[in-house]
Amino acid sequence: MTHWIIKQSHPGDSINEIIISSSEVKVSRDISTIYDAVSWFEKNALLKFKKGIKRKKLKKSAALKDILNIHNDDGIRDLAQLKRMGEDIKTGRHIFSRGIPSIKLIKTRDSQLLLFDGHHSMLAYMAAGRIYLEEIPHMIIMDKEKRYVDDKDILVFYGEHAKDIGDCNWKVKVINWQAAKEKQLCKRVQKNMGQLFCAVQKRMDFA
Numbered sequence: 001m002t003h004w005i006i007k008q009s010h011p012g013d014s015i016n017e018i019i020i021s022s023s024e025v026k027v028s029r030d031i032s033t034i035y036d037a038v039s040w041f042e043k044n045a046l047l048k049f050k051k052g053i054k055r056k057k058l059k060k061s062a063a064l065k066d067i068l069n070i071h072n073d074d075g076i077r078d079l080a081q082l083k084r085m086g087e088d089i090k091t092g093r094h095i096f097s098r099g100i101p102s103i104k105l106i107k108t109r110d111s112q113l114l115l116f117d118g119h120h121s122m123l124a125y126m127a128a129g130r131i132y133l134e135e136i137p138h139m140i141i142m143d144k145e146k147r148y149v150d151d152k153d154i155l156v157f158y159g160e161h162a163k164d165i166g167d168c169n170w171k172v173k174v175i176n177w178q179a180a181k182e183k184q185l186c187k188r189v190q191k192n193m194g195q196l197f198c199a200v201q202k203r204m205d206f207a
Contacts, residue, residue, distance in 0.1 A: 002026075002027040002143060002144070002145075003024045003025065003026055003027065003143070003144040003145075004024065004025045004026075004027065004034065004037045004141055004142070004143065004144065005022060005023075005024060005141070005142050005143070005144045006022065006023050006024075006025060006037065006038070006041055006139060006140075006141050007020065007021070007022040007139065007140045007141075007142075008020070008021050008022070008100065008101060008137075008138075008139050009101075009134065009137070009138055009139075009140075010094065010101065010136075010137035010138070011094070011134075011135060011136070011137070018134055023041065024144060025037040025040055025041055033153070033156045034106060034116070034141055034149070034153060034156060034157075035156060037141065038100075038104065038139075038141070041100070042098055042099070042100060061132070061133075061134065062113060062132060062133035062134065063131060063132060063133075063194075064122060064125070064126055064130065064131060064132065064133060064136075064193055064194070064197075065126075065131075065192060065193055065194025065197070066113075066192055066193070066194065067105065067112075067113045067114070067115050067122070067133070067192060067193045068108070068112050068113065068114040068115065068171070068191075068192055068193075069115055069119065069174065069190060069192060069193050069196045070114065070115060070116055070119075070157055070174055070175060071119050071174055071175065071176060071196070072174050072176065072186055072188065072189045072190055072196070072199075073189070073190060073196055073199035073200050073203070074176060074178075074179075074186075075119070075174070075175070075176040075177065075178055075179075076119060076120065076123065076196070076200050077178050078120065079200070079203060079204050081120060082120050082123055082124050082127065082200070082204070083127070083204065085120065085121065085124035086124040086125075086127035086128045087128075088124075089124055089125055089128035089130070090128050090129075094136070094137050095118075095121045095124065095125075095137065096137060100139060101118070101136075101137035101138050101139045102117070102118040102121040102137075103115065103117070103118035103121050103122050103125075103136060103137065103138040103139065104116055104117040104118055104138070104139045104140075104141070105138060105139065105140050105141070106140065106141050106142060106148075106149040106153075106154065107140060107142045107147065107148045107149060108148055108149060108151075108154070109148050109149075109150065109151065111148065113133070113140070114154065115193065116157045118138075119196075122136070122193060123193075123196070123197055123200055126193070126197045127197075127201070127204075151170060154170055155170060157175065158170070158173065158175050158185065159175070159184075161175065161184060161185040164185055165185070171188065172187065172188050173185055173186065173187065173188060174186050174187075174188050174189075
C-alpha cells in the first residue's frame with residue numbers, strides 16, 4: 001500500500017536552525033489524493049507530528065526562485081494582501097494556516113519542487129527578502145518508497161481540467177481559478193517562482 005510522507009519544516013528560535021518533523025499517511029479509499037492526505041493530516045496527525053521534531057543546522061540549498069509554480073501571474077490577484085503579509089514577515093512573524101505551513105510542495109519525478117498551495121505566502125516571503133526554502137515554514141509531500149510524486153497524482157492540482165491535459169506534459173500548463181471556467185487551464189508563461197515574483201513585483205510597483 002502506498003504511503004505519503006509529509007515533512008514539515010520551519011525556522012527555529014536560533015539563527016541557522018530549522019525544525020523538521022515527518023509523518024506518514026496511508027493511501028486508502030478515503031485518502032487517495034494529496035489534498036486528502038493534507039486534510040487527514042490537519043485533522044488527525046498534527047499533535048502527534050510534534051513528537052518527531054528534529055533540530056538541524058540550516059543548509060541553504062533550495063532556492064525559492066527555482067521552485068516550479070502552478071499559477072501564472074494573472075492568477076495572483078490580491079496584491080494588497082501580499083504586501084501586508086510581506087510586512088508581517090519582516091517583523092518576524094511566519095505564515096501558518098490551521099497550525100501547519102501555508103506553503104505546500106511536492107517533489108516531482110525529476111526531483112523538482114512544485115508549489116501546489118501557498119503562492120501568495122511564498123511570494124510574500126520573497127518580497128521580504130527570503131531566498132531559500134529552508135528559511136521559511138513549508139511542507140513537502142512525496143511517496144514513501146519512490147521519494148517523489150507520480151505525474152498522475154500531480155494532475156489533481158488541475159481539478160476538473162486534468163482530463164484536458166491528457167498525454168501532454170503537465171509542466172506546460174498552469175491553472176487560474178480566478179478566471180472564467182473555459183479560461184482556467186492556461187499555457188505556462190512564468191517557468192518558476194523567480195519569474196513569477198518578477199512579474200508580480202512589476203504589478204506591485206504600480207499598484
